[in-house]
Amino acid sequence: KAVVSTQSTGIEAQVSQSLYVYKCDNSVITVKGKINSITLDNCKKCGIIVDSLVASMDIVNSQSVKLQVNDKAPIVNIDKTDGCQVFVQRATGLDTEFVTAKSSEVNICLVEENGEYNESFVAEQFLTKFVDGKFVTELYEVVG
Secondary structure (H helix, E strand, O other): OOOOOOOEEEEEOOOOOEEEEEOOEOOEEEEEEEEOEEEEEOOEOOEEEEEEEOOEEEEEOOEEEEEEEOOOOOEEEEEOOEEEEEEEEHHHHOOOEEEEEOOEEEEEEEEOOOOOEEEEEOOOOEEEEEEOOEEEEEEOOOOO
């Protein structure tokens, strides 16, 4: 358990630990080492820099947050969040699964070895229609 009270703080993690960050505003938290999981809940304008996660990174009920994973994160869950940028390393981040729900302005940045990155957005709009006896949902693409 760690209490974050300043705008920038560092935490030395252990694989058996989990971190829960609640109502943090305008802060950057650096987690060194491998940690089991991190939850960012109801935070605004915050950043999390983490070396490695065993289980998941959860971002819920938050606004304008950034996540940087320096090594591995098997799953990143983003729920009820507006404005989220996730930076993962090309060497280790291609296996990360991203689960989003009720969120907007979510971008995933794939960081190259030279520090440059390619940014991709996560779709927010879908089209559901009845096809061949069942409902089918697909990405809704706006042309124009």
